[in-house]
Amino acid sequence: MLHKNRLYTPGPTQLLPSAQFAMAAATMHHRTADFRDLYVRTLADLKSFIGTQNDVILMACSGSGAMEASVSNLTSPGDKVLVLTAGKFGERWSSLAKAYGVKTEVVSAPYGETWTLDAVKEKLDGVSVVYMQGTETSTGVRHDVEGVAKLLKGTDTLLVVDAITGLGTTHFDVDGWGVDVIIGGSQKAVMIPPGLAFLSVSERAWKKMDATKNPRFYFDLRKERKSAAKGESAYTPATSLIAGLGAALDFIRGMGNGNLSDGRHALVENAETAAAMTRAAAEALGLTMFAKHSPAAAVSAINAPAGVDSGAIVKGFRNQFGAVVANGQGDEMKGKIFRVAHLGYYDYLDTIAIVGALEHVLASISKPAHVEFGPGLRAAQFVYAQRATFAAATV
Amino acid sequence: MLHKNRLYTPGPTQLLPSAQFAMAAATMHHRTADFRDLYVRTLADLKSFIGTQNDVILMACSGSGAMEASVSNLTSPGDKVLVLTAGKFGERWSSLAKAYGVKTEVVSAPYGETWTLDAVKEKLDGVSVVYMQGTETSTGVRHDVEGVAKLLKGTDTLLVVDAITGLGTTHFDVDGWGVDVIIGGSQKAVMIPPGLAFLSVSERAWKKMDATKNPRFYFDLRKERKSAAKGESAYTPATSLIAGLGAALDFIRGMGNGNLSDGRHALVENAETAAAMTRAAAEALGLTMFAKHSPAAAVSAINAPAGVDSGAIVKGFRNQFGAVVANGQGDEMKGKIFRVAHLGYYDYLDTIAIVGALEHVLASISKPAHVEFGPGLRAAQFVYAQRATFAAATV
Incomplete structure (x- = not known):
């Protein structure tokens, strides 16, 4: 494609x-x-x-x-x-x-x-x-x-x-x-x-x-x-x-419907939702977050599976899908984590799409090939549905 | 217009x-x-x-x-x-x-x-x-x-x-x-x-x-x-x-026909031509250059006519023609000079056009109205024709 x-x-x-x-x-x-x-x-x-x-x-x-x-x-x-x-x-x-x-x-x-x-x-x-x-x-x-x-x-x-x-x-x-x-x-x-x-x-x-x-x-x-x-x-x-x-x-x-302060809150909320979807997806796929406490909504730093260089995941996103995610920064974290951003102009489709791509990338680097499509996506969808319901309930 | x-x-x-x-x-x-x-x-x-x-x-x-x-x-x-x-x-x-x-x-x-x-x-x-x-x-x-x-x-x-x-x-x-x-x-x-x-x-x-x-x-x-x-x-x-x-x-x-060094020379030559056209035009219109020696090809700083605030000329360009030229910089030069740039993306038409506009602007600020259209333009054209002939002869 x-x-x-x-x-x-x-x-x-x-x-x-x-x-x-x-x-x-x-x-x-x-x-x-x-x-x-x-x-x-x-x-x-x-x-x-x-x-x-x-x-x-x-x-x-x-x-x-x-x-x-x-x-x-x-x-x-x-x-x-x-x-x-x-x-x-x-x-x-x-x-x-x-x-x-x-x-x-x-x-x-x-x-x-x-x-x-x-x-x-x-x-x-x-x-x-x-x-x-x-x-x-x-x-x-x-x-x-x-x-x-x-x-x-x-x-x-x-x-x-x-x-x-x-x-x-x-x-x-x-x-x-x-x-x-x-x-x-x-x-x-x-x-x-x-x-x-x-x-x-x-x-x-x-x-x-x-x-x-x-x-x-x-x-x-x-x-x-x-x-x-x-x-x-x-x-x-x-x-x-x-x-x-x-x-x-x-x-x-x-x-923010004409109000910039409200717009700021909506932008924070948007990043929070994208981050929560991504974290839930990663965990459903057996991955863990690098942040031990208070994960940021700006970016999710995800640990590579044991034995896998996170550079291979970064390359997989790039070569298979044209998507650029970040490797770990500095010698200590490079190769160990990959980072997916949520700050700014990302919507539901962007978020669910990168989760879908993540499932393919993980499948392509697991040896022997272990392909289970769907759990990450479903977890992300649940989070979205929950938060959307909550937002609707609090309007 | x-x-x-x-x-x-x-x-x-x-x-x-x-x-x-x-x-x-x-x-x-x-x-x-x-x-x-x-x-x-x-x-x-x-x-x-x-x-x-x-x-x-x-x-x-x-x-x-x-x-x-x-x-x-x-x-x-x-x-x-x-x-x-x-x-x-x-x-x-x-x-x-x-x-x-x-x-x-x-x-x-x-x-x-x-x-x-x-x-x-x-x-x-x-x-x-x-x-x-x-x-x-x-x-x-x-x-x-x-x-x-x-x-x-x-x-x-x-x-x-x-x-x-x-x-x-x-x-x-x-x-x-x-x-x-x-x-x-x-x-x-x-x-x-x-x-x-x-x-x-x-x-x-x-x-x-x-x-x-x-x-x-x-x-x-x-x-x-x-x-x-x-x-x-x-x-x-x-x-x-x-x-x-x-x-x-x-x-x-x-x-530079594929050669960046030649392109640099052509760009310099282009600015030199635009500057020479502008200086000749200004002088033909009775104006003088602020630079007493070695005028730059980057920008022509032109003295406002006696008794005229150069700000009126800057405004004239802007309000009558949508063209932005610079006033003098700092308290000492503001109101005394106006500056027309030649650096970069200016061609013959840009240059002759600003000279034409200059004639209108000068006419609009001279009291009693003194309108003589053409001498600036012709002077600029002569410079162009001369330099073009020279360039052709040296190719």
């Missing part, structure tokens, strides 16, 4: 067609009223999407650029920060802190797990910023942002959350909990290509920047804030991607 | 349709063979486009991000560098050097002019890096890269050239002259939207990075080089823009 190229990777993800058209059609200079209108509207919509009253900054870079901005703008050499880590992206915080000469306390947990709030509490003394992930993309685990925020309530310690795969897949009460900085990226739940990162910044984080001493230029958030107040960006913005982002936020508003 | 939105701004510029389609169609994950093929090919093509054997690094950011990389990777706090400046982008080098704690010597010239090589020579003592522009986009002046390179020949001082509007509009013999770093951006002569910057790096610049101490993470060039050797980028690349860049480089190769 025909192979369509389909991304089930946790970023880049499936592209929203209306955003693709908006990007292709975008011909605008960034110092014009047309662009300023788009920019102001997009920043306002991002606030609704994130669910915050704080200023949102948008930059041309990958999510790692916004992570760097959260370190270079909020620290001085010699400051003490705390990194909560249980995967590759948590480790990126430590690398960043090191690059900027910041003393780093670390609370870590093994891959596939999460740390305890008690362990965090013990390390907070003298810490100016806590850096964490909302969901750890490399392991498919969700971390307890609300719990950490509670520990910091009433203190001067800032909370920075990499929610690059968390936004649109997890509920965050950014202002209510007191998240000072929360970071998102374009190639995730907002359904457009990579190249943009965004972050919301609390008033006390803005204040902090007046005193910090680490160098920053392209990622100088205060400069961006000043420009944004005039409807512009400090440096040339990635105009076509911003046009795409505008279209994607319109789509999410449509998911 | 109908107004089409057309950019005559020095970045973003007119988009190449085949690149727009490639961007819209790009659905790929960046850790796949498909993307690695595209990435490896694009980096190799960029080398031909720049005209260098040095490694080329491509990053998701605006040109200013690559400028920052050239400072953070090549300096340590307390180093002494030399900035050559005669406009807004020259001043950006000084701001960057300051942000990174680098001692900055400056050779400057008034806006619209360029500095002398003698002045540069006097300031070279103890300087580790010279930072300059190939063409200063804010004033439309071309600087003497070859002359500066000759001064540095045989010394340890590195030469870094912001050629963001210079590449594809000016001839650079990067390796022959000894340019250590040369920087380009996507929204310029390569005819795609903003969001990508690229730079070539000499072996001795790579060596230098082993000793420098300024912090860098997202813009860490050595990390990008290591990834590029495996056909990947260190952080998530702007996949759709890279697909567009690949298509644009194919187009430039086509301009």
Whole structure:
């Protein structure tokens, strides 16, 4: 059969067609009223999407650029920060802190797990910023942002959350909990290509920047804030991607029947359903999840069957069906797990289809050939039917 | 009449349709063979486009991000560098050097002019890096890269050239002259939207990075080089823009009948012709160029007639014809000049058309109305006919 190229990777993800058209059609200079209108509207919509009253900054870079901005703008050499880590992206915080000469306390947990709030509490003394992930993309685990925020309530310690795969897949009460900085990226739940990162910044984080001493230029958030107040960006913005982002936020508003906050909730619910279907299917097929607790809705990290290299599963999806899923990230997880994404533009048909493909792929790598078609699909269907009934009952 | 939105701004510029389609169609994950093929090919093509054997690094950011990389990777706090400046982008080098704690010597010239090589020579003592522009986009002046390179020949001082509007509009013999770093951006002569910057790096610049101490993470060039050797980028690349860049480089190769170096020369020649037509037209209409010497082919900066705010001319183009030209940049030049771009995807019809529109705009703002249609157009036509004859004679 025909192979369509389909991304089930946790970023880049499936592209929203209306955003693709908006990007292709975008011909605008960034110092014009047309662009300023788009920019102001997009920043306002991002606030609704994130669910915050704080200023949102948008930059041309990958999510790692916004992570760097959260370190270079909020620290001085010699400051003490705390990194909560249980995967590759948590480790990126430590690398960043090191690059900027910041003393780093670390609370870590093994891959596939999460740390305890008690362990965090013990390390907070003298810490100016806590850096964490909302969901750890490399392991498919969700971390307890609300719990950490509670520990910091009433203190001067800032909370920075990499929610690059968390936004649109997890509920965050950014202002209510007191998240000072929360970071998102374009190639995730907002359904457009990579190249943009965004972050919301609390008033006390803005204040902090007046005193910090680490160098920053392209990622100088205060400069961006000043420009944004005039409807512009400090440096040339990635105009076509911003046009795409505008279209994607319109789509999410449509998911909420004209209300972007409701659209955000619907998008989270959508990812939760796709993730629950996938987990149920994997378990029905005798597979186990890599996440030992709190599996993320953004991505399901699934252990390869004993004796099987997960690379063979990734290849099977690609070669047999044109579907791209992710291998494990880094030497420790590569070959052991495969990751199927749910963040953004996936519907029931996409989800049931990848489960169907998974059954074929598993059959093709099991020796002697062991083909039992259906149990994964049926489990996914049951989950869907249950959740749909529940949703209908609660409307 | 109908107004089409057309950019005559020095970045973003007119988009190449085949690149727009490639961007819209790009659905790929960046850790796949498909993307690695595209990435490896694009980096190799960029080398031909720049005209260098040095490694080329491509990053998701605006040109200013690559400028920052050239400072953070090549300096340590307390180093002494030399900035050559005669406009807004020259001043950006000084701001960057300051942000990174680098001692900055400056050779400057008034806006619209360029500095002398003698002045540069006097300031070279103890300087580790010279930072300059190939063409200063804010004033439309071309600087003497070859002359500066000759001064540095045989010394340890590195030469870094912001050629963001210079590449594809000016001839650079990067390796022959000894340019250590040369920087380009996507929204310029390569005819795609903003969001990508690229730079070539000499072996001795790579060596230098082993000793420098300024912090860098997202813009860490050595990390990008290591990834590029495996056909990947260190952080998530702007996949759709890279697909567009690949298509644009194919187009430039086509301009050179299958040879990308020839295509680069043809692109430069094209910009030179458009610029010469525009300058001749402006002068025939009684206008003067802001550049007192060596006008750039990238962009023509034209003085507004005495007593006229150049903003009225910019508005006239926009409101009467849907054409976007740039005002002066910064308080000193805003209102005084308007800038018409020639870099990238402009042909004879685009050029003659903007000259025709200029005659209308000038007529509409002159009081009492003084309408003389034709002299600008005819001057532009003469230039074209002359250059075409010359080109035909030299084939």
